[in-house]
Amino acid sequence: MRMELDKRMAEAVPVLRRLGDAGYEAYFVGGCVRDLLMGRKLSDVDIATSAQPEAVMELFPRCVPTGLRHGTVTVLEGDRTYEVTTFREESEYEQHRRPQAVRFIQDLEGDLLRRDFTINAMAMDVTGEVKDPFGGLSDLERRTLRCVGDPDARLQEDALRMLRGIRFASVFGYSIGDSTWKAMLRHRELLSYIAMERVGSELDKMMNGSSPAAGLTLLGSSGLWQHFKQVPPVGRSICAAETPGDWPAGPWPADLDLRWAYVWISLSADHEALKKWLLHFNFGRQRIDRIAALVHMNGMAVESCQSEAAGDSVAAVYDQWIDLVLRFGRHTAMDWLELKRETKEGLPPVMSVEQLSELRRKTEAITVLSPADLAIGGDDVKAITDKPAGPWIRELLGELVRSCAHGRIPNSRDALLSEAAIRLEKE
Secondary structure, eight states, rough: BBOOHHHHHHHHHHHHHHHHHHHHHEETTTTTHHHHHHHHOOOOOEESSSSSSHHHHHOOOOOEEEEEGGEEEEEEEEEEEEEEOOOEEEEETTTEEEEEEEEEEEEEHHHHHHHSBBBGEEOOOTTTTEOOTOOHHHHEEEEEEEOOHHHHHHHHHHHHHHHHHHHHHHTTEEEOOOOHHHHHHHGGGGGGGHHHHHHHHHHHHHHSOOOOHHHHHHHHHHHGGGGSSSSTTTTHHHHHHSGGGGOOSOOOOOHHHHHHHHHHHTTTOHHHHHHHHHGGTTHHHHHHHHHHHHHHHHHHHHHHHTTTTTTTTTHHHHHHHHHHHHHOOOOHHHHHHHHHHHOSSSSTTTHHHOOOOOOOHHHHOOOOOSSGGGSSOOHHHTTTOOOOHHHHHHHHHHHHHHHHTTSSSSSOHHHHHHHHHHHHOOO
């Protein structure tokens, strides 16, 4: 089978030709070949060659020896970079994560044999001719994900391949071949060897794909969640979610962090336990705080709108909303509004999708969110009373912030001092 090269691949042809002119074999391999055949946009263009790393570096003066031990040299051609890797085979894997050693070989098929799935084990030469020794083209046509060769061997080599398989199946809308699926179930306990950072990276890619619910369903029905180094805080309910109906039907938010929050909200996760678990993913404190705050705020928003104080009054709901904005901050509030606008799920009975726009307008209009935004400070308050300084100053400023945010008093020096004096007299 011959395909027309994508623009990104065509730009890399000079690299393959230089290797070929020097007497070496060179092919496009992996994801770029798969994506071209699927009609998907290419991200990276990877090249495999029979040339050993030293020979590659001699042919390409502009290069970086990024992984010589594994045969990888990053070649700079024009304004592009390409990973050029020597054909290799791998020894036994250490702790089901990485090969103990690699051996450079001269055989393309031997190099493709070490790869995870047949759809990733194809190569293409500069003319667009596809090399497919393991049936990747057939699996693309059948929309099936299947391990290269013996699935037990492939999954025992690197247990992360189980999560990669679920990610590919959900993103591409593929089924998982029977032998590969059964091998996943047999070897799922090996995931306990995989660092949570690597797990988090795969889950992020899955959640950012076209069908997060499909991936989550496969994770539930396979029970892989239960074998992570750190089991999710909602382990029982997340592992029991084995059908698409157990997950939000969508539409899913465009923002990745909002997608994560959407999942945990649907599972009624405790935000503090969730926060501790997400720390293992190395997502970064800012992302984790954002997701956990959204989950926390959602619970508080639903509770506030269902409280007796809110009743059936939209005006009362708006008052409750402003208190939530003051508690969680403008950014989290805007995230929550965007989540509800995109998913249209979980809105309190007294709140409509149309009212979300009004809440957004009110949120944007709030000019006082903290004591730092007030026209007066602690010293100004202390100057109008004989009371000794203490926590009461912070509490009083907080009350003034709330009054300004609700529009009950203007944020002016005179109005604030007058209100402060009235409150102090009532004590």
